Amino acid sequence: MTEDADRHAMKMVKKKAARDKIMATKTDKKGLIMVHTGKGKGKSSAAFGMIFRCIAHDMKCAVVQFIKGGMECGERNLILDKFSDTCEFHTMGEGFTWETQDKTRDIEMAQAAWAKAKDLIRDPSNTMVLLDEINIAMRYxxxxxxxxxxxxxxxxxxxxxxxxxxxxAKEELIEAADLVTEMELVKHPFRSGIKAQIGVEY
Known part of the structure; x- marks a missing residue:
């Protein structure tokens, strides 16, 4: 048992030294362009996790929702109720395109959301700006x-x-991004006849 513990300790010392050497080369800071895409669930959920990290560190941030508008949203309710002094929240969409069935209106709303997004991004006091579902607006x-x-x-x-x-997400955006995560769909309850549920999807 002692030999195993000693061998493990020596291995971890080497691993830490290698890791420290790598970390010593990582000195730059920059604002990142991050893309969450793919057919799997969790794209917005992961992005809101980062927004809540900013809020927890008292860093100003903002959210623009491009599509979700006609439905309840737990994150929006919480931010507007408890953290509106730290995080601006703008719901600019009116629902998914197959719900609105009005392309002209959808385009107007998406353009208004993009105009608001640009204003928020230009504001250097915002540490992070989340453009929720903008990839769908660009897809169409x-x-x-x-x-x-x-x-x-x-x-x-x-x-x-x-x-x-x-x-x-379009290839031009993926190419420009610093971080791209693709959520892969392995299994989803919707395929078993279970609709979106409060606390899980919204």
Whole structure:
């Protein structure tokens, strides 16, 4: 048992030294462009986790919801009720496109949401801005992906983080991003006839 413990300790010393050497080279700080995409559940949930981290550190942040608008949202309720002094929250969508069935209105709402997003991103006091479901707006060309990428590259303050969520992120956005996570669908209760549930999906 002592030999095993000694061998383990020596292994961990070597591992720590290697890790410390790697970490010593990681000195830059920058505002990240982060994309959460894919068919799996958890894209917005993970992004809101980062927003709540900012709130916990008393860092100013903001959320713009591009699609979700007609339904209840637990994160929105909590932020508006408890943390509105730290986090601005703007629900600019009116629901999914198959619900609204009004393309002209959807485009107008997406463009208004993008205008609000740009204002919030330009504000250097915001540590992080979450653009929830903007990838869907870009997928349908309600918001031009080339414009979004150009704006993020040229007008985003150096230390501001921007998170963009939604399925089917366009390649131009993925190429421009610093961090891209694809949520893979393995199994989902909807396929077994279980609808979206409070506390899980919203």
């Amino acid at each position: 060309d309600y918001v031009d992906v080339a414009e979004v990428v150009a704006f993020l590259k040229t007008e985003k303050p150096e230390l501001t983080h921007v998170v963009l969520t939604g399925r089917n």
